[in-house]
Amino acid sequence: MSERREVHTSLDLALxxxxxxxxxGASAADVTSGMLAVTHACGVHNVSGDVTFIDLTLRHQPNVEEPVVIQVRRVARRHPDYAELIAVDRVVRELVAGSLTRDQARDEVARILSTGRTRQPWAVTLGWGVMGTGIALTLGGNAVVCLLAFLAAVAIDRTQVLLPMWRIPPFYQQAAGGFVATLIAVIAAATRLEVNPSRVVTAGIVMLLAGVGITGATQDALTGFPVTATARLLDALLNTTGIIAGVGAGLTLGSLLTVELGSFTPGAVGLAAAGVTVVGAALAAAGFAFASFAPLRALVAVALVAGVGQAVLLLVDEAKLGRTWGAAAAALTIGAICYVVSGRFRVPPLVVVVPAIVPLLPGLDIYRGLALLATGQDGVLQLATAFATALALAAGVTLGQYIARPLKREARRLETRLSGPHLVGPFRHARRPDIASADAPTDAAE
Known part of the structure; x- marks a missing residue:
C-alpha cells in the first residue's frame, strides 16, 4: 500500500x-515528455502518457502481474500565464537534475498555483492596448490610427473579460470582439478624421487571432497527435469563424449606414518606413507577452525575435514571392533563433515563439475577404490565403525548432573545444578533472 501510494503521488504531481x-499553450508532445520526465525523476518507471485535447492520462504497470494504475486529469481552459509556465519549467528542470525532491516539487507547484496572477487587470488591459498600437504601426497607420487601434484593443479586452462572467461560449466572445473593433472603425469613418479605419479593424482581428492557438494545433498534427490536433484545429476554426461573423456584422452595419471603411495595400516603402514596421512588430509582440503575464526580462527577447521576423518578412516581400512564403520564412527564422535567445534570457522557447509570430498573423487577408463578401464580391480567395498563411506560420515555427536543436547542440560541442584567442578571462569555466577527456585539457591546465 505504501508503494502504491508513492506511485499515485508521483503520477498526481506529473499530471x-x-x-x-x-x-x-504547450504542444501535446511537449506536455507528454514533460510528464514522463517528472515520473522518471520520481523513480516511477514503465509509465506511458497521452494527451487528448483537454484530458491528460498517465498509465503505470510495473510488471505484467500487476494491475495497471491509470490517472486522468482534465485541464481547465484559460488564458496563458507565461509567468506560471516559467516557474513550472524551472521546477521540472530542478526535479530532473536532482536539486529538488518530489515533495519539494509538490510544494513548489502548490505555491505557484496558490500565488495567482500578480499583474493588475488594468496593466493587462494596457498591454493589449500597446499590442493594438504596435499592429497599427506595422500596417503603416498614423497617430490617429494608432490611438483608435489602442481603444479598440482595450474595448476588445473588456469584452473578453465581461462575457465569460455570463458563461458566454468562446465563439460569441470572438464575434463580440470583432464587432466591437469594426464598430469603432465605423464610427471613426463617419467622422471627418483623416484616417483609414480598415487598419483599426485589421488590428482588432490580429488581436483576436492571437488567442486562437493554431500553432500548437499544427505542431500536434506534425508530431503524431492527430486526435488532439483535430480537436484543436476545430476549436481554432470555430473561434476564427466567430471573428469573421463579428467583423462581417460590423461591415454590414457600416454599409447600411453608407459608411465606407476602405482598404489599403501594406508594405514598407523606404528604410524609415521599414524601420517603423519592425519597431511596430516588436512593440506588438512585447505587448502580447506582457498581457500574457510574461516577466519583464522576457519582453526584450520577444521584441528582438519579433523584429527579426518582421524584417525577414519585408525582405521576402521585396522579392515578390508572396505573403504566404514571406510568413513561412519569417516563422522559420523565429523558430530557429528562439532557442538561442530564450536560453540567454532564461525562459522557455514557447514564451518567445508565440508572441513573436503575433505581428505576422493574417488579419489583413481576413479583412479583405470579408470586405469583398460584404460588397457582393468573391472574397473566398483572400480567406483561403489567410488560412494558408496561418498554417505556414505554424509549420515554419515547428521546422525552425527542428533545425535549431541540432545546431545548438553542435555549437555547444564546438564551444567546449575552442581555445582562444582570449581578450580577457577564461573562455569557459574549468571542468572537473574526473570528467575531462585526455585530448581536451581543461582551461585550468591550459
Missing part, C-alpha cells in the same frame, strides 16, 4: 505539471 503546461 498537475502537465495541466499547467497544456493550459499555457
Amino acid at each position: 498537475r505539471i502537465g495541466e499547467m503546461l497544456l493550459a499555457s
Whole structure:
C-alpha cells in the first residue's frame, strides 16, 4: 500500500505539471515528455502518457502481474500565464537534475498555483492596448490610427473579460470582439478624421487571432497527435469563424449606414518606413507577452525575435514571392533563433515563439475577404490565403525548432573545444578533472 501510494503521488504531481503546461499553450508532445520526465525523476518507471485535447492520462504497470494504475486529469481552459509556465519549467528542470525532491516539487507547484496572477487587470488591459498600437504601426497607420487601434484593443479586452462572467461560449466572445473593433472603425469613418479605419479593424482581428492557438494545433498534427490536433484545429476554426461573423456584422452595419471603411495595400516603402514596421512588430509582440503575464526580462527577447521576423518578412516581400512564403520564412527564422535567445534570457522557447509570430498573423487577408463578401464580391480567395498563411506560420515555427536543436547542440560541442584567442578571462569555466577527456585539457591546465 505504501508503494502504491508513492506511485499515485508521483503520477498526481506529473499530471498537475502537465495541466499547467497544456493550459499555457504547450504542444501535446511537449506536455507528454514533460510528464514522463517528472515520473522518471520520481523513480516511477514503465509509465506511458497521452494527451487528448483537454484530458491528460498517465498509465503505470510495473510488471505484467500487476494491475495497471491509470490517472486522468482534465485541464481547465484559460488564458496563458507565461509567468506560471516559467516557474513550472524551472521546477521540472530542478526535479530532473536532482536539486529538488518530489515533495519539494509538490510544494513548489502548490505555491505557484496558490500565488495567482500578480499583474493588475488594468496593466493587462494596457498591454493589449500597446499590442493594438504596435499592429497599427506595422500596417503603416498614423497617430490617429494608432490611438483608435489602442481603444479598440482595450474595448476588445473588456469584452473578453465581461462575457465569460455570463458563461458566454468562446465563439460569441470572438464575434463580440470583432464587432466591437469594426464598430469603432465605423464610427471613426463617419467622422471627418483623416484616417483609414480598415487598419483599426485589421488590428482588432490580429488581436483576436492571437488567442486562437493554431500553432500548437499544427505542431500536434506534425508530431503524431492527430486526435488532439483535430480537436484543436476545430476549436481554432470555430473561434476564427466567430471573428469573421463579428467583423462581417460590423461591415454590414457600416454599409447600411453608407459608411465606407476602405482598404489599403501594406508594405514598407523606404528604410524609415521599414524601420517603423519592425519597431511596430516588436512593440506588438512585447505587448502580447506582457498581457500574457510574461516577466519583464522576457519582453526584450520577444521584441528582438519579433523584429527579426518582421524584417525577414519585408525582405521576402521585396522579392515578390508572396505573403504566404514571406510568413513561412519569417516563422522559420523565429523558430530557429528562439532557442538561442530564450536560453540567454532564461525562459522557455514557447514564451518567445508565440508572441513573436503575433505581428505576422493574417488579419489583413481576413479583412479583405470579408470586405469583398460584404460588397457582393468573391472574397473566398483572400480567406483561403489567410488560412494558408496561418498554417505556414505554424509549420515554419515547428521546422525552425527542428533545425535549431541540432545546431545548438553542435555549437555547444564546438564551444567546449575552442581555445582562444582570449581578450580577457577564461573562455569557459574549468571542468572537473574526473570528467575531462585526455585530448581536451581543461582551461585550468591550459
